[in-house]
Amino acid sequence: MCGIVGYVGQEQAAPILLDGLSKLEYRGYDSAGVCVFDEGVLKVAKAKGRLQALIDLTDGGKALHGCVGIGHTRWATHGAPSDTNSHPHMADSGKIAVVHNGIIENYLELKELLMARGKKFHSETDTEVVANLIEFYYDMGCDFKDAVQKAVSRVEGSYALGVLCRDYPDTIIGVKKDSPLIFGYGQGCNFIASDVPAILKYTRDVVYLNDGDLLVMDKDSVHFYDQHGEHIQKQPEHVSWELSAAEKGGYAHFMLKEIHEQPKAVRDTIHPRIKDGRVVLDDIQLPASYLEHLKRIYIVACGSAYYVGIHGKYIIENLCQVPVEPVLASEFRYADPVLDDTTLVVIISQSGETADTLAALREAKRRGARTLAIVNVVGSSIAKTADDVLYTWAGPEIAVATTKAFSTQLSVMYLLALYIAQDLRTLPQARYDQLLTDLLALPDKIERVIAPETIQQIQYYASQYFNNHDVFFIGRHLDSATCLEGSLKLKEIAYIHSEAYAAGELKHGPISLIENGTLVVATATNPKLFDKTMSNVKEVKARGADVLGITIEDLGGEIAKTMDSAILIPKTELLYQPSLSVVVLQTFAYYVALMRGCDVDKPRNLAKSVTVE
Ligand code: F6R
Numbered sequence: 001m002c003g004i005v006g007y008v009g010q011e012q013a014a015p016i017l018l019d020g021l022s023k024l025e026y027r028g029y030d031s032a033g034v035c036v037f038d039e040g041v042l043k044v045a046k047a048k049g050r051l052q053a054l055i056d057l058t059d060g061g062k063a064l065h066g067c068v069g070i071g072h073t074r075w076a077t078h079g080a081p082s083d084t085n086s087h088p089h090m091a092d093s094g095k096i097a098v099v100h101n102g103i104i105e106n107y108l109e110l111k112e113l114l115m116a117r118g119k120k121f122h123s124e125t126d127t128e129v130v131a132n133l134i135e136f137y138y139d140m141g142c143d144f145k146d147a148v149q150k151a152v153s154r155v156e157g158s159y160a161l162g163v164l165c166r167d168y169p170d171t172i173i174g175v176k177k178d179s180p181l182i183f184g185y186g187q188g189c190n191f192i193a194s195d196v197p198a199i200l201k202y203t204r205d206v207v208y209l210n211d212g213d214l215l216v217m218d219k220d221s222v223h224f225y226d227q228h229g230e231h232i233q234k235q236p237e238h239v240s241w242e243l244s245a246a247e248k249g250g251y252a253h254f255m256l257k258e259i260h261e262q263p264k265a266v267r268d269t270i271h272p273r274i275k276d277g278r279v280v281l282d283d284i285q286l287p288a289s290y291l292e293h294l295k296r297i298y299i300v301a302c303g304s305a306y307y308v309g310i311h312g313k314y315i316i317e318n319l320c321q322v323p324v325e326p327v328l329a330s331e332f333r334y335a336d337p338v339l340d341d342t343t344l345v346v347i348i349s350q351s352g353e354t355a356d357t358l359a360a361l362r363e364a365k366r367r368g369a370r371t372l373a374i375v376n377v378v379g380s381s382i383a384k385t386a387d388d389v390l391y392t393w394a395g396p397e398i399a400v401a402t403t404k405a406f407s408t409q410l411s412v413m414y415l416l417a418l419y420i421a422q423d424l425r426t427l428p429q430a431r432y433d434q435l436l437t438d439l440l441a442l443p444d445k446i447e448r449v450i451a452p453e454t455i456q457q458i459q460y461y462a463s464q465y466f467n468n469h470d471v472f473f474i475g476r477h478l479d480s481a482t483c484l485e486g487s488l489k490l491k492e493i494a495y496i497h498s499e500a501y502a503a504g505e506l507k508h509g510p511i512s513l514i515e516n517g518t519l520v521v522a523t524a525t526n527p528k529l530f531d532k533t534m535s536n537v538k539e540v541k542a543r544g545a546d547v548l549g550i551t552i553e554d555l556g557g558e559i560a561k562t563m564d565s566a567i568l569i570p571k572t573e574l575l576y577q578p579s580l581s582v583v584v585l586q587t588f589a590y591y592v593a594l595m596r597g598c599d600v601d602k603p604r605n606l607a608k609s610v611t612v613e
Helices: 013-023 051-057 107-116 127-139 144-154 254-260 262-273 288-292 303-320 355-366 381-385 404-424 429-449 452-465 478-494 503-508 527-541 553-560 578-595
Strands: 003-008 031-038 041-048 068-074 096-101 159-165 172-177 182-185 190-193 205-208 214-217 222-225 296-301 324-328 343-349 370-375 388-391 470-475 497-502 519-524 546-552 565-569
Touching: 003 013, 003 096, 003 159, 003 172, 013 031, 013 051, 013 068, 031 051, 031 096, 041 051, 068 096, 068 159, 096 127, 107 127, 127 144, 127 159, 144 159, 144 172, 144 214, 172 190, 182 222, 190 214, 254 262, 254 578, 262 404, 262 429, 288 404, 296 303, 296 355, 303 324, 303 343, 303 404, 303 478, 343 355, 355 370, 355 381, 370 381, 370 404, 388 404, 404 429, 404 578, 429 578, 452 546, 452 565, 452 578, 470 478, 470 503, 470 527, 478 497, 478 519, 478 578, 497 503, 503 527, 519 527, 519 578, 527 546, 527 553, 546 553, 546 578, 553 565, 565 578
Parallel strands: 296 324, 296 343, 343 370, 370 388, 470 497, 470 519, 519 546, 546 565
Antiparallel strands: 003 068, 003 190, 031 041, 031 068, 096 159, 159 172, 172 214, 182 190, 182 205, 214 222
């Protein structure tokens, strides 16, 4: 979702801002803009569409002169994507320029107040209201910082803001609540940004702002303030990962690169947490006395992360005998969940900034539950808010469609289940030891799924089926959960209508949609349920469907009796099998999208980090 970059230094700002914005493209956007102090004048350039349109418009930034500026990629919320609605937004009298990520919920009420005081508006956005509100307080006699502070105190909703003032040509102000914003220390320059990749070329020392924090920076200094305007100290954190981790590294797309990074990401997530034959989660505090009284676990998340939660239900209930309920964060926050100190709420989020998930986490805390977050982005809002955090060590995930974050979240699910099981003693030692052995071997098995022979096979099937209009994914038990993810991948990046069903459910309605040539992808990795799924396959074949199967190598001979097309994956512990089948489904969606000419890394209408409700 929207990306912000701000630069103040000695170099020309516009090319640096454009470069920074290019590193934030993964967040999803539909227009872009920059504002630079050009000989004391706030000059704005903005363009609907890809960042390239803005690069062309400004001759790579050369058309704007000046060493202080802010830039933005916009993901439309209030008002369609257009040049006018793009950020930065100028206040009516041209004294204030603002870039914004988030949603101002009371913008209509504020807009009316400002219009009554003579302010004119030119866009449909909520952001223009903030620019005018700051200008309003500035005109009332506040200095720049106080005007920003007063304005944000009137605002309801979420925001990360980068603000320029015509009378402060050396200064940028940044402020945030419920949307991410970081500060970066440069040499003779300073930065703000929505995320580290935007500024990693220039600095590794960053401060992750907390909600309510405001900063005032020039090229040589930065001052931080809390929401009451009191001066505060912030400690920088050092970013250790390389920029190459956020670049394509020879792959055609980030998504393909991230698919291939999965063995390493899963290894990095699992291996350091298995020591001396036990799962060791040093980073969290779930004492045995608490776990013994645990009555229920809710797993709360959005999208793919929610699907990890559905896998989690099967895994934790099987290994720990504790009831688990996966719930969509957007529902959980407004439902009336029964929570107390015997309930654990597990929150899953790659970005750590998803608005619904963050709100659900706060609601869970408010109702007295203990909270544990599984998060990829260090220092993110969810990581900071939860009682405990388990990081997925996937590294930066750039493609909008998640792959390696999903796989590492699943890995943490296995670790968490084993950790609880070892405390509750729900598993015989031999079974526990075998589960650990198989978990340690999992990254090598994922490696085998992305071996060239399997990839070629997947490419072949993608070439056979990429023109289909409707695809159904079916499976039983954990396979049905993995189908949800396979179906979402195909929808989001290949724009193909697809549905995922528990295989036994088809005959209760959806089978009426099967006709000649409908593609059904049947995932059948559970030997005990294999025959049942094959019966469902026969039912759809009898109605004209083309079926592509996914099963384990041991069942290769069996599946050939029912269908001609099947992809075989290595066998592992039943509960870990989704970690292998999901890689096939991700790769299939990737090649189908590619063959349909879709923009794989930046699918239409989607954003990487969904910071609005
Ligand atoms: C799908 C996808 C989304 C995210 C969802 C939650 O490929 O990436 O469905 O899983 O938006 O995002 P996070 O995990 O950042 O909370």
